[in-house]
Amino acid sequence: MxxxxxxxxxxxxxxxxxxxxxxxxxxxxxxxxxxxxxxxxxxxxxxxxxxxxxxxxxxxxxxxxxEHFINHPANSECIIRPELCEGHLGKGRDPEWELENHVQPHVVYLAIASGLKVGVTRGTQVPTRWIDQGAWKAIRLAEVPNRFMAGQIEVALKDHISDKTHWQKMLKNELADHLDIIEEKQKMQAFIPDELSQYYSSNDEIVEISYPALQFPTKVKSLSFDxxxxxxxxxxxxxxxxxxxxxxxxxxxxxxxxxxxxxxx
Ligand SMILES: [Zn+2]
Ligand SMILES: [Zn+2]
Incomplete structure (x- = not known):
């Protein structure tokens, strides 16, 4: 075919x-x-x-x-850096797009893909975002009304936890299996800014994700169509x-x- x-x-x-x-x-x-x-x-x-x-x-x-890289709202700076989102102020590249996409419930989560990391995604993107990152386990840390607030929490946590996925370790399936994700969530609660502490999520469901594979590689070589x-x-x-x-x-x-x-x- x-x-x-x-x-x-x-x-x-x-x-x-x-x-x-x-x-x-x-x-x-x-x-x-x-x-x-x-x-x-x-x-x-x-x-x-x-x-x-x-x-x-x-x-x-x-x-x-x-042109769309420069102008389209789907490539705004607040995509990569949620703390810069101005959607809740009625601003941004396209205020209407912001309203539909970023002034919407967002989730701050902890995930283990390789090591433990923090991330932000729109509520409707759970668990898609976790799967796209190759996460093995994930849990909600906070549930907030907009992207800006999620960004504030993420920034406050960055000194204590990574916000990156090590894609090679992720593909090799090297998992930080010594980590207790609930315990990590409880630790991170202390770093949520006071004015946002009310958004700490009481949902302690651990989502475990398994991927279709015959085996995972021991070393990886990245290919490019370019x-x-x-x-x-x-x-x-x-x-x-x-x-x-x-x-x-x-x-x-x-x-x-x-x-x-x-x-x-
Ligand atoms: Zn275009
Ligand atoms: Zn935004």
Missing amino acids: TYQGNLKKMKVVLNNPVEYTLELGEDKIHMNDLIGKEILFKYDGVINCKICGRKIKKTFGEGFCY KLPEVGGKLEGIKGQYLIFDEGRVINLRKFTGYFVELVV
Whole structure:
């Protein structure tokens, strides 16, 4: 079978293991079914902006043309740095977009992908965000009415906990399994600023996530369509938004959003 279309983030469903669907053109490909099989992606240099669809030579950010990278609200600074969000003040690149997307319930969470980290996401993105990061365990730390407040809490915690995922360790499935995530949550409560302490989450549900994989690599080599027009091999697993091929070769599909590819299975 051959499919073609612009790459975008795989859709995920929290199941045991996570189910991944890649949409290419009109087709929906259930990626779990391809694990253990030979697959091949072909890319011949066409990229389309994920906002306007225009043909571009290179992407800025994840799948934006330069103009949309500079102007589109989905690439505002408050995406990466929630503490800068001005949506709750009726401001931002596009105040209406802010109202719909950032002046909405947000969750500050703790997750273990490799080590323990803190993160922020919109309430509706739980558990999608956790899966996209390849988290093994996650728990809500605080539930707040908007992105700005979530950012305030995250910033206050940054001296005590990382906000980064070490993607290589994550792919090697090196998990900090000595950590008690509930205990860590209780520790972090002390660092929530007083004026936001009322938003500490009483929801102690630990979401455990398992990923479809025959095995995880012991060393990883990252592949790029910018260097290789063909990427493929035996698909050994999927974690986060990474496809894991034989010999520890991995590709972060999300990074190539907008790349027009052909998938042969
Ligand atoms: Zn564009
Ligand atoms: Zn914002």
